[in-house]
Amino acid sequence: MTAQYLSESLNLLSDDLLYETDRARLAPAKKKHSIRNWSALAACLCILAVGAAVVTPHFSPTVPGPNTDNPIISPGEVVPDTPGTTAPEVEVTLRINTLNGVGVADMDLKIKHYDKLPYDVWQMVLAEFHDNTDIPYEDFTTRFPEGWQKTNFYSHMIRGYKDGVRSEEYDTLHDYVFTLENGDGGSATVAICPFETPLRDCFFVSENPKESTINGTPLVIHGDSGLYMTSFFHEGLYYDIELSGISKSELEEFLVALIVTE
């Protein structure tokens, strides 16, 4: 173990410990070599130790429920090929498939939130995100196009298997999920999974869906009238994305921002 490693681990100490020390650092300097002043300092430190802040999370986000409001799109003609409208160096061909039907699937999972965590645990979450996806959390979130703000971040947890026996606990991470809004009525849910398609509580029925491509990455897009769903595999991650309240050009802009990262 190196001194550097030891020093860096201090960054994972609880906030209340640092708060106590900070308070003492900000206090006026104490006089020296006076028993009375030393006693006063000890009394102050005791008060600081007793009054040290206890972390009390107060944010209660809206718990996202299963996605039950997907409208069933009436069967219709497949929307003709739409040439990309992005910059010429990006090759985009969008083909929006109209849905013939939507089937409902049962999802056995629990949602794990990340908004009430102490800083050191949050750092652990970020480290695990990097380990699982091979992308730093910050790098991934900067891919969201300008104008879109994250409103929530959580995981889908499932019951994993050990030695062929299914766990009783929802202790295996399946997907990371981001929800975003563009401030203009548009909303997006981006789910990613490193080993298979993210879990979804409904599946789309369409015969021979046409494929879109963005810089060579194939994807299948369903939807119409401002509501779009797509799933694809790109750079080691499976994506499942749902967007609503946006135009086709905004859809293209969103997908290009996620896929074209150079």
Next chain:
Amino acid sequence: MQDHQIVELYWQRDEAAIRETETKYGEYLLHIARNILFDHEDSRESVNDTYLKAWNSMPPYRPDVLRAFLGKITRQLSIDRYRTRTRDKRGGSEYALSLSELEECVSGGDVTGRVVDQFLLAGAIESWLRKQRPDTRQIFLERYYYGDSVAEITARHPFTPSKVKSILHRARLSLREALKQEGFDL
């Protein structure tokens, strides 16, 4: 402005959040960075990177102690920047001196640095810290977390510089013993 109000500005994506953060904590963060980097320009960059990281973290994160949250970001960014500097540019900072002191606690052997192991180590250090007298705990953190000089620490406590050095020396030995008992490979 109160911390919770500043955090709310971040959540509302109001750029006033950055201005308010700089007004309230700019000097504090710069002090942390300078203690590690010793160079004003590098320190300024670390602090600016802190604002960006804070902007990208909130939402979804909502820290309860904003000062500690920001301080940790600046500290880590500064340490990362320190690590990439050449050996020649590292010297001179209090952080470099404090690292050389911390070498008393460890063997200096290489470590793969798994994130989970570092969390376990932090937990053990925290457990040890909470058992220490308040002045020992604070002096230890002032020196090895904030990188304050012995002179700065002495100015805040009713001790002589020799006493502060003695407290730090005993703390390092005690920490080393505690980590060995916890089974850490020093």
